[in-house]
Amino acid sequence: MKIYEITARDYKTGKPITVKWNNETIVDIKPIDNEDINNIWIAPSLFDLQINGFSGVDFQDISINTESLIKAVNNLRQSCCSKFLLTLITDRWDRLIQKIKRLKELRDSNEILKYSIVGWHIEGPFLSDKIGFCGIHNPSLMIDPMPDYARQLRKILPDDLILLTIAPERKGAIEFIKTATELGIIVSLGHTDAPYETLKAAVDSGARGFTHLGNGCPQLLDRKDNILWRVLNMENIKITLIPDTIHVSPPLFRLIHKVKNEIVYISDAISGAGATPGIYSLGDIKISVDNNGIIWNPTKTGYAGSSLCPIDGILRSMKMLNCEWQKVWERYSELPAAFMDIKHDISKNGNADFVIIKTSNNTPEPVEIVVSGQSKLLNNSEKSFIKTAN
Ligand SMILES: [Zn+2]
Structure with missing residues (x-):
């Protein structure tokens, strides 16, 4: 069996290491003395908890096929993201179940999809129907959660990671959260105007x-009391943020990092992400992506997901925080995986799933991605840093 190796600086410690792998598994990691690799780094691939579509492919589309899913997955890999939760937004419950079943069938029958679509983020229909809080979701489709819905999800997705975003002020939500949690479904709050006590109970x-x-x-x-202040004032809650400079302004982005330590980045990408400006679909909704990459709802009064490519989330967050890329990388790789209770780091017996990054003036330039042991060059780079080990 062939063994491959790469020598690069560990993004966390800055120390040179040699990583060896065969097939998809890392078999050895050793620290070494090598000053020639000053600007070559290794970091786990990006992991995104919220992707609704990518590069022209809309995951909400009921007639989606394997080819388009593979296209989205391959383009996400080009953006350094190897694993993600396929996200479905509010729909009629029976239609949502139908979509999940079909997507799972497609995912299960293809190795590339099986590797990258590690689970599902179901965002809706248990959300607030109040204007503004419902966002782009159709408020007339919102329903109260009942424990049976959680059981149904677990039944059709017996072994998968499931993340569910819900508004805890909905009737029955607290009971539902308890059942979902017992079933190993991870619950996140969102699209909510719940009072502080209800958020805390959730x-x-x-x-x-x-x-x-x-x-x-x-x-x-309301400047005195609003959902932002309530959440920022809460303990034991992890925050996800869209680091595109559009959804959260740079000053607020910096402020949230001062107040909270458990922060995870997501793209909330829709089909228009990684594609050219124009008109795209998010299920039945037509949305437009303008020249600045802003995605507008049909009335142009609010955003509808983002056009952010994962690697750009790293570049923009490091600029907003005025810090080195190594400081933000974890929030878009290891920490989102940890949010779902799984490991996604560079460790012995772990997946060979990482990005090789060249830096100049501390600007990161990903040059190669290794997914499940297989390498692909990125950004027109011509030379692989991977060798066959002796
Ligand atoms: Zn949302």
């Missing part, structure tokens, strides 16, 4: 996150 019942803080709420908020 967290005490097992909810662990808050989905895209700063979004899923109206443009104008």
Whole structure:
């Protein structure tokens, strides 16, 4: 069996290491003395908890096929993202179940899809139907959660990661969160205007996150008491943020990082992400992507997902925080995986799933991605840094 190796600096420690793998598994990691690799780094691939579509492919489309899913997955890999939760937004419950079943069937019958679509993020229909809080989701389709819905999800997705975003002020939500948590479904709060006590009861019942803080709420908020202040003032809640400079303004982005330590980045990408400006679909909704990459709802009064490519989330967040890329990388790789209770780092017996990054003036340039042991060059780079080991 062939063994491959790469020598590069570990993105966390800055120390040179040699990583060896065969097939898809890392078999050895050793620290070494090598000053020639000053600007070559290794970091786990990006892991995104919220992708609704990518590069012209809309995951909400009921007639989606294997080819388009593979196209989206391959283009996400080009953007350094090897694993993600395929995200479905609010729909009629029976239609949503139908979509999940079909997508799971497609995913299960293809190795590339099986590797990259590691689970599902179901965002809706248990959300607030209040204008502004419902965002782009159709408020007339919102329903109250009942424990049976959680059981049904677990039944059709017996072994998969499931993330569910819900508004805890909906009738029965607290009971639902307890059942979902018992079933191993991870609950995040979002698209909600719940009072502080209800948010706290939800967290005490097992909810662990808050989905895209700063979004899923109206443009104008009460300055004395609003969903942002309530969440920022809460303990034991992890925050997901869209680091595109559009969904969360740079000052608010910096402020949230001062107040919260458990932060995870997501793209909330839709079909227009990684594609050219124009008109795209998000299920039945037509949305437009403008020249600045802003995705507008049909009335142009709010955003509808983002056009962010995962690697750009790293570049933009490091600029907003004025820090090195190594400081933000974890929030878009290891931490989102940890959010779902799985490991996604560079470790012995772990997956050979990482990005090789060249830096100049501390600007990261990904040159190669290794997914499941297989290497692909990125950004027109011509030379692979991988060798066959002796
Ligand atoms: Zn949302």
